[in-house]
Amino acid sequence: MHIESRSSALLPSMLPEVTPRSENLDDIRISCVVPCLNESANLRVLLPALITMLSRLCTSWEVVVTDDGSTDGTPEMMREWTAVEGIRYVQLSRNFGKEAALSAGLEATSGDVVICLDADMQHPPALIPEMLERWRAGADMVYAVRQNRDDEHWAKRLGAQAFYRLLSSGHRVQVPAHAGDFRLMDRRVVQVLNALPERTRFMKGLYAWVGFKTEALPYTPAERAHGASNFNGRQLFKLAFAGLTAFTTWPLRVVSMIGMSFALLSFVYGCYLVVDFLLYGNPLSGWTTIVAALMFFAGINMLSLGVVGEYVGRIFDEVKGRPLYVVREQRGRVFTEKPSTK
Numbered sequence: 001m002h003i004e005s006r007s008s009a010l011l012p013s014m015l016p017e018v019t020p021r022s023e024n025l026d027d028i029r030i031s032c033v034v035p036c037l038n039e040s041a042n043l044r045v046l047l048p049a050l051i052t053m054l055s056r057l058c059t060s061w062e063v064v065v066t067d068d069g070s071t072d073g074t075p076e077m078m079r080e081w082t083a084v085e086g087i088r089y090v091q092l093s094r095n096f097g098k099e100a101a102l103s104a105g106l107e108a109t110s111g112d113v114v115i116c117l118d119a120d121m122q123h124p125p126a127l128i129p130e131m132l133e134r135w136r137a138g139a140d141m142v143y144a145v146r147q148n149r150d151d152e153h154w155a156k157r158l159g160a161q162a163f164y165r166l167l168s169s170g171h172r173v174q175v176p177a178h179a180g181d182f183r184l185m186d187r188r189v190v191q192v193l194n195a196l197p198e199r200t201r202f203m204k205g206l207y208a209w210v211g212f213k214t215e216a217l218p219y220t221p222a223e224r225a226h227g228a229s230n231f232n233g234r235q236l237f238k239l240a241f242a243g244l245t246a247f248t249t250w251p252l253r254v255v256s257m258i259g260m261s262f263a264l265l266s267f268v269y270g271c272y273l274v275v276d277f278l279l280y281g282n283p284l285s286g287w288t289t290i291v292a293a294l295m296f297f298a299g300i301n302m303l304s305l306g307v308v309g310e311y312v313g314r315i316f317d318e319v320k321g322r323p324l325y326v327v328r329e330q331r332g333r334v335f336t337e338k339p340s341t342k
Contacts, residue, residue, distance in 0.1 A: 006219050008308060010269075028113060029058070029059045029060040030054060030058055030062075030111050031109035031111030031113075031115060033064050033102065033109060033115070033116045033117075034064065034105070034116075035068060035181075036070065037070055037095065037098070037101075038070045038072040040074040042120050043078075046121055046125075047065075053088075059255070061086055061111070062086050062087075062109070062110075063086060063087050065081075065087070065089050065090070066090045066092070066101045067089065067092060067101075069093075071269055076093060078331070082332035085333050086332075086333065087332050087333075088103065089332050090327060090329075092325050093328040094326070100201065103138065104327065108330070111187070112187050114184070115183070116184050118181065121222055122222050123182040124219070124222055128216060129249060131183075131217060134215050139213050139214065141183075141212055141214040141215070143207065144182040145181065146179075162198075175205055176208065176216060179341070181203060186212070191204060193207075199317050199322065200318070254307075255304045258300060
């Protein structure tokens with residue numbers, strides 16, 4: 001069902017019908033979205049586990065593997081896996097980023113419920129039955145929340161805490177801290193996410209923005225089965241800054257407050273110099289102080305322009321209207337109607 005993505009509001013009539021929350025899982029269709037980048041070794045472990053789990057839960061399921069430009073042999077491996085009924089493969093033309101890969105996977109699904117999970121085995125498929133139970137109880141979205149971040153460096157923990165606090169401060173959208181992309185969503189939620197038009201996508205913020213009835217499911221991430229994370233410090237910072245500029249004007253407000261503070265301090269200092277000259281006749285000298293102050297305020301101006309430029313850059317990306325991603329190839333059947341194993 002198509003929804004006009006540029007409309008100012010999504011009316012109830014534009015959304016699909018509410019999915020019946022049947023007690024019998026055989027009556028529903030389950031879609032799993034697995035974005036990946038150079039995760040062929042982990043996919044060899046994850047896909048059999050998913051097939052086994054989904055085959056036990058229902059008779060109609062699909063697994064959509066979204067390849068975000070892998071160079072490790074994932075395309076060759078997926079040619080074998082797409083022979084299994086229910087396994088689908090969406091290969092993007094290059095690396096567009098995880099947010100784009102998730103969006104591509106969501107748009108490719110058609111299940112009554114959609115489950116997103118990473119390919120590195122840190123999102124255990126064993127939690128899927130509990131997610132489905134909460135969905136059947138009435139939740140539209142069930143997201144997994146890390147119970148702790150003790151396995152991470154202290155700097156990363158502090159950075160994550162500060163990021164979520166800034167992201168949710170002074171805004172009506174509250175992004176849950178320590179919640180990732182591991183979540184179950186009702187078809188109505190997915191339909192709304194697919195209708196959102198922005199190109200600079202921060203999925204954790206979009207999950208919170210769409211609303212609906214949500215529930216948190218605490219869990220402890222497992223160890224990666226193979227390899228190391230493709231996310232480094234620079235990419236994490238870039239993603240965090242994209243989230244801040246996409247969902248809050250906090251950086252602009254900070255720059256404005258800094259500018260007003262220094263303007264007030266400069267005015268007070270100027271009044272002090274004038275009064276000092278009138279009372280004591282001291283000459284207004286001190287070129288070193290003036291040069292240092294000019295260089296300092298020039299730096300503040302450049303910082304301010306940089307922050308404003310980031311927002312202008314976001315506007316530039318949006319008005320160009322380029323697609324979020326380009327699909328190179330799709331393979332595999334849409335749904336399986338019977339249990340399958342490899």
